Amino acid sequence: MTDLPQSRHGNSQARPHAQRRPAGAARGDVRTRRGSRRFAPPERADAVEGSWDHVAEWYDSMVGEKGSDFHQSVIIPGVVKLLALKPGEAVLDIACGQGAVSNTLYRLGADVTGVDISPQLIEIARRRSPSEITYHVGDARDLKKLDAGPFDAIVSVMSAQNIDPVEPMFAECARLLKPGGRFFMVISHPAFRIPRQSGWLWDEQRSLQVRTVDRYLSPLRIPIDMRPFKRPSEKQTWTYHRPVEAYVTMMGAAGLWTNAMEGWTSHKRSDSGPRADAENHSRDEFPLFLAVRAVKVSAAEPRERRVGREARKPVAQDRRPPSGPRS
Numbered sequence: 076m077t078d079l080p081q082s083r084h085g086n087s088q089a090r091p092h093a094q095r096r097p098a099g100a101a102r103g104d105v106r107t108r109r110g111s112r113r114f115a116p117p118e119r120a121d122a123v124e125g126s127w128d129h130v131a132e133w134y135d136s137m138v139g140e141k142g143s144d145f146h147q148s149v150i151i152p153g154v155v156k157l158l159a160l161k162p163g164e165a166v167l168d169i170a171c172g173q174g175a176v177s178n179t180l181y182r183l184g185a186d187v188t189g190v191d192i193s194p195q196l197i198e199i200a201r202r203r204s205p206s207e208i209t210y211h212v213g214d215a216r217d218l219k220k221l222d223a224g225p226f227d228a229i230v231s232v233m234s235a236q237n238i239d240p241v242e243p244m245f246a247e248c249a250r251l252l253k254p255g256g257r258f259f260m261v262i263s264h265p266a267f268r269i270p271r272q273s274g275w276l277w278d279e280q281r282s283l284q285v286r287t288v289d290r291y292l293s294p295l296r297i298p299i300d301m302r303p304f305k306r307p308s309e310k311q312t313w314t315y316h317r318p319v320e321a322y323v324t325m326m327g328a329a330g331l332w333t334n335a336m337e338g339w340t341s342h343k344r345s346d347s348g349p350r351a352d353a354e355n356h357s358r359d360e361f362p363l364f365l366a367v368r369a370v371k372v373s374a375a376e377p378r379e380r381r382v383g384r385e386a387r388k389p390v391a392q393d394r395r396p397p398s399g400p401r402s
């Protein structure tokens with residue numbers, strides 16, 4: 076079992092909030108808990124901006140062994156249905172966190188490999204999973220040293236929105252899939268659930284709860300405070316908003332052609348109160364999650380790759396103070 080060196084993909088522009096490599100931090104060999112050799116990441120575990128290493132404990136308390144409420148009621152059943160796994164298929168769970176999805180795929184008979192950039196989350200995943208699942212610490216955008224694959228399917232659950240730039244991840248997925256292999260991604264729905272840019276309003280005249288969206292087309296880098304009620308809280312992560320078309324175009328440029336999309340709604344219900352019906356109506360109309368399934372085609376044409384590059388527009392930053400993860 077190898078842990079992969081972190082990649083050169085950082086965020087290209089100097090970022091005021093990005094963690095910098097501490098003076099003297101260097102790459103070195105260390106031993107993992109199970110005794111296998113790994114390369115220590117060249118920088119602090121949270122130095123790659125998308126890493127959730129610094130919130131690993133908090134995230135584990137939310138997600139646990141079987142997944143969060145949303146994983147269990149919405150995401151995992153949806154993944155299982157759209158992925159339509161066959162026993163024995165080789166599956167990569169990319170940015171797998173503490174392995175809640177990997178474990179489900181394993182129970183369905185898949186031969187599972189998981190990768191995440193957070194050493195702490197991978198440590199938890201290894202502790203909680205059967206030894207047949209192989210986990211690696213590594214950057215989803217540079218898996219050249221991954222000693223596994225090609226895969227029948229690759230899943231990325233609630234992680235593409237935490238990775239920027241994300242095109243290299245799609246390129247790696249295309250490279251690691253067998254011809255005809257499936258790529259499957261779930262993200263917060265970019266059209267309706269944009270952290271801090273979307274919300275609910277009550278329309279008195281029509282007695283309706285309406286969804287408001289302040290912006291959609293422009294990419295945005297948004298700080299999320301994972302413990303908004305704890306002051307001071309250093310538990311901040313970043314979400315990258317991109318319109319749906321940017322994802323589909325970038326994936327297409329990598330040779331991952333979209334063949335299914337679904338909007339998944341919340342399973343929660345309001346049972347009481349004067350607005351319960353309106354709230355339930357809104358829940359059923361505005362999806363929380365977007366699921367995208369793609370198939371690997373032969374390498375994309377140069378023209379598609381160019382269009383894919385153009386889909387990446389400059390990312391502005393939401394500069395208001397961080398607030399909680401609600402959108």
Ligand SMILES: C[S@@+](CC[C@H](N)C(=O)[O-])C[C@H]1O[C@@H](n2cnc3c(N)ncnc32)[C@H](O)[C@@H]1O
Nearest residue numbers: 125126127170171172191192193214215232234
């Ligand atoms: C919201 S969590 C989702 C984890 C898991 N897929 C789940 O459904 O519980 C996002 C994950 O993406 C991981 N991540 C962020 N950037 C990454 C990268 N460049 N390579 C690999 N993993 C990354 C984080 O460490 C974190 O575990």
